[in-house]
Amino acid sequence: MSLRRIPISAWIGIILTLMFVFAAVFAPWVAPFPNTQIVGGVWEPSSSTHLLGTDNLGRDLLSRLIYGARTTILIAALATALSFSLGSILGFTAAVMGGWVDMVLSRFVDMLMAIPTLIFALVVLSVLPSTLVVLVCVMGVLDATRVYRLARAVAVDINVMDYVEAARLRGEGHLWVIFREILPNALTPLVAELGLRFIFQILLLSALSFLGLGIQPPEADWGSMVKENKDGIVFGVGAALLPAAAIALLAISVNLVADWILNRTTDLKGGRGG
Amino acid sequence: MRGAVAKLIAQRVGLGLLLLFAVSLLIFVGTQILPGDVAQSILGQTATPQALANLREKLGLNEPAYMRYLSWLGGVVTGDLGTSLTSGQNIAATIGPRLKNTLFLAGVAAIIAVPLAILLGLLAVRFRGRWPDKLISGATLASISLPEFFIGYLLIYFVAVKLGWFTSVSTVYDGMGFGARLNAVALPAATLTLVVLAHMMRMTRAAILNVMQSAYIETAELKGLSQFRVILRHAFPNAIAPIVNVVMLNLAYLVVGVVVVEVIFVYPGMGQFLVDHVAKRDVPVVQAAGLIFAAVFIGLNIVADVVSILANPRLRHPR
Numbered sequence: 251m252s253l254r255r256i257p258i259s260a261w262i263g264i265i266l267t268l269m270f271v272f273a274a275v276f277a278p279w280v281a282p283f284p285n286t287q288i289v290g291g292v293w294e295p296s297s298s299t300h301l302l303g304t305d306n307l308g309r310d311l312l313s314r315l316i317y318g319a320r321t322t323i324l325i326a327a328l329a330t331a332l333s334f335s336l337g338s339i340l341g342f343t344a345a346v347m348g349g350w351v352d353m354v355l356s357r358f359v360d361m362l363m364a365i366p367t368l369i370f371a372l373v374v375l376s377v378l379p380s381t382l383v384v385l386v387c388v389m390g391v392l393d394a395t396r397v398y399r400l401a402r403a404v405a406v407d408i409n410v411m412d413y414v415e416a417a418r419l420r421g422e423g424h425l426w427v428i429f430r431e432i433l434p435n436a437l438t439p440l441v442a443e444l445g446l447r448f449i450f451q452i453l454l455l456s457a458l459s460f461l462g463l464g465i466q467p468p469e470a471d472w473g474s475m476v477k478e479n480k481d482g483i484v485f486g487v488g489a490a491l492l493p494a495a496a497i498a499l500l501a502i503s504v505n506l507v508a509d510w511i512l513n514r515t516t517d518l519k520g521g522r523g524g
Numbered sequence: 525m526r527g528a529v530a531k532l533i534a535q536r537v538g539l540g541l542l543l544l545f546a547v548s549l550l551i552f553v554g555t556q557i558l559p560g561d562v563a564q565s566i567l568g569q570t571a572t573p574q575a576l577a578n579l580r581e582k583l584g585l586n587e588p589a590y591m592r593y594l595s596w597l598g599g600v601v602t603g604d605l606g607t608s609l610t611s612g613q614n615i616a617a618t619i620g621p622r623l624k625n626t627l628f629l630a631g632v633a634a635i636i637a638v639p640l641a642i643l644l645g646l647l648a649v650r651f652r653g654r655w656p657d658k659l660i661s662g663a664t665l666a667s668i669s670l671p672e673f674f675i676g677y678l679l680i681y682f683v684a685v686k687l688g689w690f691t692s693v694s695t696v697y698d699g700m701g702f703g704a705r706l707n708a709v710a711l712p713a714a715t716l717t718l719v720v721l722a723h724m725m726r727m728t729r730a731a732i733l734n735v736m737q738s739a740y741i742e743t744a745e746l747k748g749l750s751q752f753r754v755i756l757r758h759a760f761p762n763a764i765a766p767i768v769n770v771v772m773l774n775l776a777y778l779v780v781g782v783v784v785v786e787v788i789f790v791y792p793g794m795g796q797f798l799v800d801h802v803a804k805r806d807v808p809v810v811q812a813a814g815l816i817f818a819a820v821f822i823g824l825n826i827v828a829d830v831v832s833i834l835a836n837p838r839l840r841h842p843r
Contacts, residue, residue: 361546364825365818366780369798374554376802376810453671457784460673461799476673480788483677486685494674501669509665 256510263506270500274319281313286468293479293487305489306478314475315496321471322497325386326451332390333447337397338440342428344398345405356402359395367392368457375463385464389451400443404436411435445508449501456497472497532833540826547818548600552593555807582609596811605812610804615812619797623816625696626786626793629709630778633716637778638771641721645728645767649736649755652729660729664722672781676715676788684711693790712789719781720774731766735759765832772828776821 256264273280282301283289286309294304302311344352362370371388378384408414414431422430458464459473467474472493479490599606605615648657667675684690690711735741736759744758745751783795790796794813801809 361543361550364543364547364822365550365814366776366821368780368783369814369817369821370551370554372783372798372802373551373810373814376805376807377555449669453669456671457673460671460784461787461802463799463802473671473673476677480677483680484685486681488681490677491674491681494671494677498666498670498674501671502666505665505669 259506260510263503263510266499266503267507270319270503271323273316274323277316277320281310281316283310283313285309285313285317285470293482293485293489302492303489305475306482311489311492314470315472315493318470318472318475318493319496319500321465321469322452322455322473323500325382325389325455325465325471326448328386329389329393329451329455330444330448332386333393333397333451334440334444336390337394338401338433338436339428340394341398341401341403342405342432342436343424345402345409346424346427346432352402355398359398362392362395363399367454371454371458372461372463375458380458380463380466382465385455385458389454393447393451393454397440397443397447401436401440404439405432408432408435442508442512445504445511449504449508452497452501452504529833533830536826536829536833540822544819544822547822548597548815549593551811551814551818552596555811556589556592600812600815606808608801608809609806610801610809615809619794619812619816622792622794622797625791626779626782626795628705629712629786629791629793630716630775630782632706632709632713633720633778634775636713637717637721637724637774640717641724641771641774642728642767644721644725645732646755646760648725648729649732649759650751652733657729660725664726667718667722668726670719672715672719672784673788675718676712676785679711679715680788695790696792709791712785712791715785715788716778716781719785720778723777724770724774727770728763728767731763731770732759734766735763738762765835768831768835769828772824772831776824779817779820779824 277285288308289310290300290304290308292304292306292308294300294308296303300310300312302315305311305314340355344355365373370392374388375384378388409427409432414427417427417431455464455471456473456476459471460477462474462477465471465474467478470478475493476490479487479493482489483491596606603616605619607613608615608618611618644660648660651657690707696705696708732755736755741754741758744754749757782793783798785791786793786795787799794816798810798813798817801813
């Protein structure tokens, strides 16, 4: 694969995504002001000291956005990692073991998917505290159902290949078949799905925080920043639109990259690519 | 044969009811048997032992979990959703008008979004590969990534605050005229439409394009029919089943999107009701609202299945 063959839209996506990640990782060095320090008046318009103005308590909005990127990206990434490991391992297991294991797991996943993710997350968060660990677990487990479906479908196809049969005949166990035969061959379609799941987690986390049930103050992610500043909209203060736009921009950037990877993998399979 | 179709439909509906039953169990388990004490998490760490004991008594926490589930399920089946912990009111009576409000909002959004999405999908196929198609595809890619509150607050900021065409808060009350009600839900309905439009249109386009590769489409083209006639008369009827599926899935998504949109516009519907009571940790209300949302979601999926059975001529006229 040469760098030249990457389309321009994918380049834009890659560069923007890397910028977001860079800002998140090096937040204390990039941000002009500390995260929670009050440095000005309430909802000041943008000026040379405060590039994007200040928020509902007089904190620097740009700095809050950069620190918010940290929380948003970290939690979404952890939840995606959890949903992928859980979903793909269970999906492969179901495909390899078959029989009642497959039956029980698949019916359970069907049941979980019958409830919309946001609604079920709200139901569970009504009794659990909104801590970081709880959020990652709830988001990860609920999203693992989607990964499970994909992983199982891919693994069922691979499971009937001759090389898997050969591995079985020489006496390898289920663990070997799952991790050494199926995983390497199922990786490409799963990686293509990774970006889409990550976007979904970002949108879910933002929605939860916006509803006041995600990240709790004084910590802030982009969703809770929208919530903090939403009252300004009525007075013509657009502060709440900025974190919302940041979510949209990050989601679009990742989508552009994911789209390109998805097209690449369908090309590899000889699909029509349309 | 009519019997075969009826049997298939009965099977789907039965399966849906079974699923709904399983979901009620899941919602109950999700709120009751999680690690930790429900009474403790409702009242917080500072609660006195006496208050905890009282609440446990009130919630029936001293009984075994399966007994509580059975009595809850028995109540739900007979239309009794229990009483709210925070207000002490009957939940079924409070939820009724809110459910109506939500269905009205979702209905208005659906009436705008569905025909528009199908029309745009047809246009994208008619001009596939040319600029209208590319424009529509690009716009959908962008709008799939936009969170509901971004669209909602953009509309409030520009249409309500800057232009002053609508109010930023959608107040509805009893005895409000139909026109006034429609005016109140204009912005939230527009937001919901924008949220589901893109996805619905993209899938409509994919469904029709899939049919367009069949041999009979080539025949119709070679007969010299106009492009639009080929799409409308030959491709569209065969794409109805997948399109209806897409529409139903998106309506189900609309019902979920309603939660966030209602909070943005302070609209007194089910979504805001649910969110308020999650924050108050009012478990009986959360269970009831969660179950209703899940029931609507499952119901729409059943309708999608049934319509695709009915739209399939092979099932309607078996050899």
